[in-house]
Amino acid sequence: MVLSDIHMPGRLNGIDLAEFLERFEPHIPAILVTGYAEELDRARQVDAHVLSKPFDIALLDSLLRAIAKARQMAPRTPRRVGARWNIASCRRRWETTAITPCSTN
Numbered sequence: 001m002v003l004s005d006i007h008m009p010g011r012l013n014g015i016d017l018a019e020f021l022e023r024f025e026p027h028i029p030a031i032l033v034t035g036y037a038e039e040l041d042r043a044r045q046v047d048a049h050v051l052s053k054p055f056d057i058a059l060l061d062s063l064l065r066a067i068a069k070a071r072q073m074a075p076r077t078p079r080r081v082g083a084r085w086n087i088a089s090c091r092r093r094w095e096t097t098a099i100t101p102c103s104t105n
Contacts, residue, residue: 001067006034006043015039018048029067031060 002021006014018030032043035053043050049063 001064002028002030004030004032006032006036006039015043015046015048018043018046022047029071031063031067 004014030048033051
């Protein structure tokens with residue numbers, strides 16, 4: 001599971017991260033948080049849960065429990081033998097994809 005703010009340092013943001021996960025690691029759920037209303041529309045177009053800041057910690061708790069329950073009930077998909085996820089391979093894949101960072105306009 002990934003919990004990310006939408007604003008991150010650098011050219012990419014949390015929405016770009018969620019789009020990456022949706023494309024390459026769709027079995028990993030994502031939760032995005034933001035305090036900026038203008039980001040909500042784009043954030044809701046990706047397969048991620050979106051929380052507006054400030055949010056109640058009980059809301060996050062119930063969301064995490066709902067995601068965990070849904071994952072327990074979902075059929076398991078077989079993983080490749082020897083397949084491992086690590087940040088270095090993820091970063092290389094991220095840097096070579098066609099995902100474009102959102103504009104600052």
